[in-house]
Amino acid sequence: MTNSSRTAGTVPGRLPAAELERNFSDLHPALGPHEAQVAADRCYFCHDAPCMTACPTSIDIPLFIRQIATETPEAAGKTIFEQNILGGMCARVCPTETLCEEACVREAAEGKPVEIGRLQRFATDRVMSKNEHPFDRAAATGKKIAVVGAGPAGLSCAHRLAMKGHDVVIFDARPKPGGLNEYGIASYKSTENFAQAEVSWLMRIGGITLEAGKALGQDVTLEALKADYDAVFLGMGLGAVNTLGVPGDDKDGALDAVDFIADLRQSTDLSTLPVGRNVVVIGGGMTAVDAAVQSRLLGAEAVTIAYRRGQDRMAASVFEQELATAKGVHILTHVQPVAVHGNGAVREVEFEYTADKDGKLVGTGETIRIPADQCFRAIGQTLSGAPEGLELSGGKIAVTDGGRTSVAGVWAGGDCASGGDDLTVTAVAEGRDAAEDIHTTLMG
Structure with a gap:
């Protein structure tokens, strides 16, 4: 257990x-197979497909759905993997309801989009069940690239570089690869150890070596990597969690939601995980929803998500919010924490009601206390241990097109880099695009 x-x-x-x-x-x-055929038949195969434009990795969605409709799911899977090598996980965890499916013409006309996410899973699962890898490595280039972080961005970058004939070494601080996919999503979104199976499948391309348990700044340094490798890609995510900054935030039972989710993801026996009767989760994003829903699923009797603004401002999608309420989670909005009460351990969390005034969030002075024996912080993460010399923007590593940083020979992508929207699929796209830029740069 972490904390x-x-x-x-x-x-x-x-x-x-x-x-x-x-x-x-x-x-x-x-x-x-029959369900996939029926779902694929609903696609209009639009020429100017808005779903494709809405996909951060620009998968040719009409093409892969047509390939499913014509009973060639393996071809459909390869179409997906050409743009998104982690298409299997993205099919499971992407907020398709706010991306491709929201843009679907069927959604606009009928309020019921084509099930793009589930069709993507059908196709990618078919390819991954085969013994062979769908792509071949190019001839060896003699170039060697270091990738820091075995999350979606790092894995995507490493695979694309390996496919082009480069040798890649991935360094990751954790004992297992996968990053967010392994440690940071709700267990009911990715079952049967899929994250590790996907990494193993991805590395069949060859030319990729994993160095687990090696953290940047502790076990390896950027200067050493620059000296030993032809290029470096940074995709280590965000390591620090924002604190509440209120009295009592350090009491027993006041925890980081990301650690709770990681503990749950790594548990082999859910009946050994402690959960409170009354759980309060502070935040409004996907992490808050994942922590709240899983608390309910573990047996918590009362779970409240407390968010400082209105529900329409929550980063979690409407689908995620509805999932939470369907599982019995209460969403309380326009409240901000002011204190955590208890004699050593959490017993109540005190909130002040808020209001929007002239575009600013202000407290009203009215307060409420919510019983809690567990309180999870889910108010965002920040970059931890950025190497010296790298220009930052908005607290993240500043990058230009192709993921280039302010330091020559160093690229970055995923959550640790500026821009993007902290989604798995966006991290995959950034890792892939950085790999293409690294390849072009190294090969002249």
Whole structure:
């Protein structure tokens, strides 16, 4: 466990094992062949497909759906992987309801889009179930690139570079690769150890070596990597979590939501995970929803998401918000934390009601206390340990087109880099595009 250790108000095993297994089963079960055919037949195969424009990796969505419709799912999978080598995970975790499916013509006409995400999973799963890798490596270039971070951006970058004939070494601080996909998403979104299976499949391209348990700034330095490699790509994500900055924030039971989610993802027995009766999650993004919903699924009796602005301002999609409320989570808006109360351990969280005044968020002076024996912070992360000499922008590594940083020979992408929207699919696109720029630069 990282920091979600048991406190006085939290106990493991609130629900029987069979119920826990049902609660954490696949949120969107895979389509069967007939279901995929029916879903594919709904596509209009638009010439100027708005769904394709809405996809950060620019997958040719009409083409791969037509390939499914013509009973060539392996070809469909390769169409997806050409643009997004982590298309299997993205099919599971992407907020398609605000990306490709929201742009679908069927959504505009009928309020029911083509199930692009589930069709993508159908096609990618078919390809990944085969013994062979869909791409071949180019002839060896003799170039060697270091990739820091084995998350979506780093993996995407490494695969594209390896495919072009370069040798790649990935350094990652954690014991297992995958980054956000392995440690940072709700367990019901990615089941059956899919994140590790995907990494193993991706590395079949060859030419990629993983150095796990090696953190930038501790075990390796940027200067050493620049000296030993022809290029460096930084994709290590964000390591620090924002604090509440209120009295009592350090009490037992006041925890980081990302650590709770990571503990849950790595657990082999959910009945051993402690959860409170009354859980409060502070924040309005996907991490807040994942922590809140999973608390309910572990057996918490009352779970509240507390957000400082209106529900329409929450970063979590409408689908995620509705999922939370369907699981029994209460969403309380226009409140900001002012104190965490309790004698050593969390017992209540005090909030002040807020209002928008002249475009600014202000407190109204009216307060409310919510009982809590667990309180999760989900108010964003910040870059930790950025190497000296790199220009920053908005607290992240500043990059230009192609992911170039202010330091020659160093590229960056994913959550640690400026721009983007902190989505897996965006990180994949940035890693891929940086790899193309690195290749062009190295090969003259």
